[in-house]
Amino acid sequence: APDPAPDPAPVDTHCPYCSLQCGMTLRPVPPDGETGGVEVIERTAFPVNRGALCGKGRTAPAVLSSRVRLTEPLVRRPDSGRLEPATWEEALDRIAEGLAAAGRAHGRDAVGVFGGGGLTNEKAYALGKFARVVLGTSQIDYNGRFCMSSAAAAHQRAFGLDRGLPFPLADVARTGCVVLVGSNLAETMPPALRYLTELKEAGGRLIVVDPRRTRTAEQADLHLAPRPGTDLALALGLLHLVVAEGRVDEEFVERRTSGWPEARAAAMAHWPELVERITGVPVPDLRKAVTMFCDAENSMVLTARGPEQQSKGTDTVGAWINLCLATGHAGRPLSGYGCLTGQGNGQGGREHGQKADQLPGYRKLADPAARAHVAAVWGVEPDALPGPGRSAYELLDALGRDVRALLLMGSNPLVSAPRAAHVESRLRSLDFLAVADVVLSETAALADVVLPVAQWAEETGTMTNLEGRVILRRAALTPPPGVRTDLSVLGGLAARLGWEKGFPADAEEVFEELRRASAGGPADYSGITYRRIAEEDGVFWPCPERAEESARTGTEGPHSEGAERPGPHPGTPRLFLDRFATDDGRARFAPVSHRPAAEEPDAAYPVLLTTGRVLAQYQSGAQTRRVSELNEAAPGPYVQLHPLLAERLGAAEGVPIAVVSRRGRAVAPARISRDIRPDTVFMPFHWAGPGRANTVTNPALDPVSRMPEFKVCAVRLELAEG
Numbered sequence: 015a016p017d018p019a020p021d022p023a024p025v026d027t028h029c030p031y032c033s034l035q036c037g038m039t040l041r042p043v044p045p046d047g048e049t050g051g052v053e054v055i056e057r058t059a060f061p062v063n064r065g066a067l068c069g070k071g072r073t074a075p076a077v078l079s080s081r082v083r084l085t086e087p088l089v090r091r092p093d094s095g096r097l098e099p100a101t102w103e104e105a106l107d108r109i110a111e112g113l114a115a116a117g118r119a120h121g122r123d124a125v126g127v128f129g130g131g132g133l134t135n136e137k138a139y140a141l142g143k144f145a146r147v148v149l150g151t152s153q154i155d156y157n158g159r160f161c162m163s164s165a166a167a168a169h170q171r172a173f174g175l176d177r178g179l180p181f182p183l184a185d186v187a188r189t190g191c192v193v194l195v196g197s198n199l200a201e202t203m204p205p206a207l208r209y210l211t212e213l214k215e216a217g218g219r220l221i222v223v224d225p226r227r228t229r230t231a232e233q234a235d236l237h238l239a240p241r242p243g244t245d246l247a248l249a250l251g252l253l254h255l256v257v258a259e260g261r262v263d264e265e266f267v268e269r270r271t272s273g274w275p276e277a278r279a280a281a282m283a284h285w286p287e288l289v290e291r292i293t294g295v296p297v298p299d300l301r302k303a304v305t306m307f308c309d310a311e312n313s314m315v316l317t318a319r320g321p322e323q324q325s326k327g328t329d330t331v332g333a334w335i336n337l338c339l340a341t342g343h344a345g346r347p348l349s350g351y352g353c354l355t356g357q358g359n360g361q362g363g364r365e366h367g368q369k370a371d372q373l374p375g376y377r378k379l380a381d382p383a384a385r386a387h388v389a390a391v392w393g394v395e396p397d398a399l400p401g402p403g404r405s406a407y408e409l410l411d412a413l414g415r416d417v418r419a420l421l422l423m424g425s426n427p428l429v430s431a432p433r434a435a436h437v438e439s440r441l442r443s444l445d446f447l448a449v450a451d452v453v454l455s456e457t458a459a460l461a462d463v464v465l466p467v468a469q470w471a472e473e474t475g476t477m478t479n480l481e482g483r484v485i486l487r488r489a490a491l492t493p494p495p496g497v498r499t500d501l502s503v504l505g506g507l508a509a510r511l512g513w514e515k516g517f518p519a520d521a522e523e524v525f526e527e528l529r530r531a532s533a534g535g536p537a538d539y540s541g542i543t544y545r546r547i548a549e550e551d552g553v554f555w556p557c558p559e560r561a562e563e564s565a566r567t568g569t570e571g572p573h574s575e576g577a578e579r580p581g582p583h584p585g586t587p588r589l590f591l592d593r594f595a596t597d598d599g600r601a602r603f604a605p606v607s608h609r610p611a612a613e614e615p616d617a618a619y620p621v622l623l624t625t626g627r628v629l630a631q632y633q634s635g636a637q638t639r640r641v642s643e644l645n646e647a648a649p650g651p652y653v654q655l656h657p658l659l660a661e662r663l664g665a666a667e668g669v670p671i672a673v674v675s676r677r678g679r680a681v682a683p684a685r686i687s688r689d690i691r692p693d694t695v696f697m698p699f700h701w702a703g704p705g706r707a708n709t710v711t712n713p714a715l716d717p718v719s720r721m722p723e724f725k726v727c728a729v730r731l732e733l734a735e736g
């Protein structure tokens with residue numbers, strides 16, 4: 015059953031979109047097409063955005079009352095071949111039978127589950143449990159694999175623990191120098207830009223690394239514009255100069271790290287002149303960057319999708335972490351490395367069991383102790399839990415072959431996955447596809463059954479933002495008749511598949527179980543309760559139930575400054591202050607070297623394509639493309655290209671250009687600009703249809719994180735028919 019009717023008083027909650035999870039207050043108003051029954055008002059008390067919102071957050075209620083919103087289940091009828099209205103009973107029966115039939119005919123691993131980085135912690139947890147306990151399948155992963163998985167893998171490798179930002183975002187304003195690598199913060203999370211503004215007002219320096227001169231790069235003291243796919247070489251070149259100029263913090267390296275000789279040797283093979291040839295960044299700019307970074311008492315490197323969405327993303331992030339470690343800018347306040355996660359619950363979504371290799375609490379599925387702990391919470395034998403499954407793209411690629419039926423929740427891979435035309439054909443080849451969503455997304459339109467589910471303002475649940483701050487989204491509205499919550503859907507399906515208990519619809523009940531399942535794990539939520547989150551406006555993990563357990567991660571908490579304080583664990587705003595979370599407490603250097611992108615330009619495909627987001631749209635656009643104000647601001651895709659490239663092609667502003675790779679073509683109008691390198695074109699990826707950028711992108715995978723190479727591939731340009 016849906017959550018009980020909420021109080022009509024204003025409700026403090028959070029934006030449905032990105033990982034900043036901006037605080038906002040929703041005030042009930044008479045519903046119409048734009049308000050959705052609630053008005054967004056400023057909530058200055060929430061410390062991350064301090065009341066500021068971008069246009070996406072401000073207009074989010076419009077999707078609540080969108081006329082294209084789904085309010086009844088749809089089932090594909092064999093006679094018409096079309097999706098037509100059905101009862102909930104029929105729809106859930108069809109899904110249970112569709113999933114069970116595939117398992118009976120082809121084995122349990124023939125059933126797949128695909129989740130999303132926008133799902134609440136409770137949903138991510140319940141989905142992982144549903145897959146492993148009810149379906150008994152190993153084949154579960156989620157679209158967060160396409161988001162920050164390379165940074166997560168590099169974080170684990172270097173520090174023994176992955177939390178996007180190991181410090182509060184507000185620390186960014188108080189450091190001395192920030193290197194922002196492959197992040198267009200001004201468009202992806204504008205309220206966060208204020209921290210960079212405050213940094214500069216306080217005399218700090220900002221270096222932006224991006225092949226395009228973005229709105230964010232315009233704010234920089236120094237903009238480095240490397241050729242796409244060469245960020246790894248750039249970081250190595252900077253580290254080379256750090257060594258050559260005697261800027262290594264030898265005492266820190268000796269006391270708190272391991273693996274420096276190997277990493278140093280790898281960096282010394284990357285001479286500045288060689289790095290200039292690889293990246294296109296002039297040696298004097300490399301020197302300037304090193305001076306700014308090393309002169310500051312405190313410095314940070316923050317990465318986003320640019321360096322991460324590469325087939326060497328883990329090593330690329332590792333090279334930037336090496337730079338922090340060698341200069342002593344890690345493991346102390348106001349310095350360090352962090353990842354700006356993209357999706358709303360990209361962080362929590364990867365901690366609670368919807369990732370192919372993980373169990374709740376960020377435990378490893380292959381670890382016998384982790385299996386035993388979680389199995390006990392779930393009331394099953396450890397041996398009953400399947401092992402690790404395929405990563406997101408590999409799972410999509412296996413559809414219709416090894417994986418014959420799929421349950422998909424909170425994702426639209428037909429737009430967001432690489433090599434999207436191929437993914438579309440794999441989705442079409444399934445024996446059975448069920449999708450739970452709020453609108454008929456491009457992927458949902460292919461399904462055998464579509465379930466209409468509640469939206470952010472209609473249900474309660476926790477999210478974990480990019481800082482590791484666990485926050486509470488509260489229901490401000492009752493879902494419309496005909497709509498149910500994702501948790502209710504999982505409960506209904508579990509009951510049909512023989513699990514009457516263990517899948518409650520009440521989010522707090524699920525969270526209480528999640529607390530027990532995460533207890534003692536790397537992402538320990540056992541000390542966090544709904545009540546605490548409400549009282550404290552968010553609690554940072556790890557937060558064990560017992561305060562003395564924080565020593566494990568060398569955190570700021572009772573271990574370092576509040577041990578004398580009685581009472582519950584305060585949560586952990588800053589990690590690694592005393593020790594890193596590795597076995598020996600030392601951060602590990604990664605001995606990484608430059609290697610080319612999986613696909614380099616050649617005579618047939620001489621130009622580089624890179625992709626990204628724009629201010630007024632979010633991810634696959636399933637929600638934001640339904641908001642008129644956002645659509646007017648960003649009505650469709652485009653191809654950004656340099657005047658030199660446009661001239662060579664004979665293209666004028668606005669003419670349709672086909673961007674063609676070995677995987678397909680995308681057509682969109684030209685946007686000619688000097689803000690991009692002459693060897694590179696850019697396309698935003700929010701749209702389906704002929705302008706779908708991901709038709710063109712390369713699914714070559716990082717060997718560690720299994721991240722596809724969204725950020726660079728070889729293309730040729732053609733003038734398309736008008």
Ligand code: SF4
Pocket residue numbers: 029030031032033034035036063066067068069070071072202203204205206
């Ligand atoms: Fe929402 Fe992100 Fe915009 Fe904040 S920055 S309002 S969380 S989309």
